Amino acid sequence: MAKKKTLFECQSCGFQSPRWMGKCTSCNEWESMIELSTEQIRYLKETSRSSTHSTPKAKPITQIKEDDIIRFASGSKELDLVLGGGIVPGSLTLIGGSPGVGKSTLLLKIAGNLAKKEKKILYVSGEESSGQIKLRANRLDANHNSLYLLSEINLSSVLSEINNQNYELIVIDSIQTLYSEETPSAPGSVTQVRTITFDLMRIAKSLHIPIFIIGHITKDGSIAGPRVLEHMVDTVLYFEGDTNSDLRLLRGFKNRFGATNEVGIFEMNKEGLNDAKSMAGKFFNKEKLQSGSALTVIMEGSRPIIIEVQALVSESYGHAKRSSTGFDNNRLGMLLALLEKKLDLPLGTYDVFINISGGIKINDPSADLAVIAAILSSYKNRELSAKTLFLGEVSLTGEIREISSLAQRLKEIQTQGFTKAVIPNKPIEKTTVKCFIADEVSKVVEWM
Numbered sequence: 001m002a003k004k005k006t007l008f009e010c011q012s013c014g015f016q017s018p019r020w021m022g023k024c025t026s027c028n029e030w031e032s033m034i035e036l037s038t039e040q041i042r043y044l045k046e047t048s049r050s051s052t053h054s055t056p057k058a059k060p061i062t063q064i065k066e067d068d069i070i071r072f073a074s075g076s077k078e079l080d081l082v083l084g085g086g087i088v089p090g091s092l093t094l095i096g097g098s099p100g101v102g103k104s105t106l107l108l109k110i111a112g113n114l115a116k117k118e119k120k121i122l123y124v125s126g127e128e129s130s131g132q133i134k135l136r137a138n139r140l141d142a143n144h145n146s147l148y149l150l151s152e153i154n155l156s157s158v159l160s161e162i163n164n165q166n167y168e169l170i171v172i173d174s175i176q177t178l179y180s181e182e183t184p185s186a187p188g189s190v191t192q193v194r195t196i197t198f199d200l201m202r203i204a205k206s207l208h209i210p211i212f213i214i215g216h217i218t219k220d221g222s223i224a225g226p227r228v229l230e231h232m233v234d235t236v237l238y239f240e241g242d243t244n245s246d247l248r249l250l251r252g253f254k255n256r257f258g259a260t261n262e263v264g265i266f267e268m269n270k271e272g273l274n275d276a277k278s279m280a281g282k283f284f285n286k287e288k289l290q291s292g293s294a295l296t297v298i299m300e301g302s303r304p305i306i307i308e309v310q311a312l313v314s315e316s317y318g319h320a321k322r323s324s325t326g327f328d329n330n331r332l333g334m335l336l337a338l339l340e341k342k343l344d345l346p347l348g349t350y351d352v353f354i355n356i357s358g359g360i361k362i363n364d365p366s367a368d369l370a371v372i373a374a375i376l377s378s379y380k381n382r383e384l385s386a387k388t389l390f391l392g393e394v395s396l397t398g399e400i401r402e403i404s405s406l407a408q409r410l411k412e413i414q415t416q417g418f419t420k421a422v423i424p425n426k427p428i429e430k431t432t433v434k435c436f437i438a439d440e441v442s443k444v445v446e447w448m
């Protein structure tokens with residue numbers, strides 16, 4: 001016969017035991033244990049079972065309703081493009097970039113644009129005083145009643161300001177200057193930056209407010225840069241550009257709400273960073289090319305941009321140097337090895353420097369052919385025609401490979417008034433640009 005289950009409960013502290021005890025072992029009360037009835041035991045079992053039911057359970061994906069993402073425009077078409085169509089409420093966006101590139105300028109301008117449309121915006125600065133920001137706001141036409149400034153470095157003060165007001169967008173300038181008292185390390189350290197980002201993420205998600213965080217990058221990476229946060233935030237954008245030129249590129253690096261291949265192009269002027277109206281002629285010299293310069297057209301997201309590749313090949317005194325700005329150094333090494341092998345050029349005794357004008361960093365392999373043309377032009381000290389563009393990816397075997405979006409690139413070449421292009425394969429669509437086919441590195445020389 002099955003033994004009847006018994007359960008005793010302390011009337012004083014609620015401690016339960018299967019055996020009767022004269023004194024409760026939990027609260028030391030004498031004679032407080034009473035036996036529970038069968039109904040009471042069954043009720044306890046049911047409530048404990050239902051409490052396990054309330055813990056989240058996995059569901060088939062077909063039964064799940066997707067989140068509605070209602071984006072809103074930032075007032076800058078270029079920023080909206082990079083974000084994938086506008087700002088997503090509750091999203092955390094990190095904008096990184098080197099000093100002076102224009103991070104604060106861009107975000108203050110966006111804050112101003114939105115405040116103009118009566119959105120309540122908070123701009124938190126740990127780097128500059130409110131007076132300094134006001135000065136910039138005057139220049140950017142961002143003086144509007146619903147833009148609030150907070151010059152503060154203490155995270156708990158920033159969080160309580162966010163909690164107490166109904167802001168619709170928040171800018172943090174910058175993450176490295178904020179300080180959380182709960183973490184003992186110094187502002188800007190990896191632990192601080194992580195803790196602060198985590199708290200900001202929680203508040204963004206719970207209050208459904210978009211937050212933009214500015215982060216500094218250092219060249220040597222010794223200080224905690226935004227790179228440690230990249231996995232924590234929803235979107236990571238990087239500002240690129242030569243501070244000597246007016247153009248700035250905002251590149252998507254990660255985006256949980258859209259594609260990352262789009263690039264925003266801005267122009268820096270005294271009214272701040274504005275959407276670039278036209279990229280035509282901004283990245284190259286239209287009139288005449290010096291020896292060592294070659295033109296190509298790269299795709300930045302969905303847009304073709306004509307750029308100038310500059311090369312300097314000079315006799316080396318000692319160990320031959322190879323250095324490139326805006327172009328991958330390893331790829332440069334590969335192209336030089338190919339030129340030595342296929343064209344018998346003694347480049348091992350020459351220093352080679354490559355620069356992409358306008359501060360652009362090339363990720364598109366279609367610029368390989370232009371790099372080769374620029375190197376040859378500098379080596380032979382012969383100018384290339386300012387009307388010819390070079391397009392093609394070069395393989396390790398010296399073959400020139402087909403490139404993507406050829407028709408779109410040729411259209412841009414035609415629109416900008418160029419007449420000739422050296423390309424890897426015949427264009428499918430009709431074009432007025434005279435095309436020369438170069439399917440091998442050695443053929444490039446014929447078109448120079």
Ligand SMILES: Nc1ncnc2c1ncn2[C@@H]1O[C@H](COP(=O)(O)OP(=O)(O)OP(=O)(O)O)[C@@H](O)[C@H]1O
Pocket residue numbers: 097098099100101102103104105106127139216243268269270271
């Ligand atoms: N009066 C002005 N007219 C035109 N351009 C200006 C003017 N004042 C500043 N700038 C430009 O703005 C840039 C500084 O921008 P900003 O302060 O937004 O950069 P940042 O990326 O926030 O820099 P930091 O890392 O120091 O915070 C300067 O490098 C300069 O090119």
Ligand SMILES: [Mg+2]
Pocket residue numbers: 103104105127173
């Ligand atoms: Mg700044």
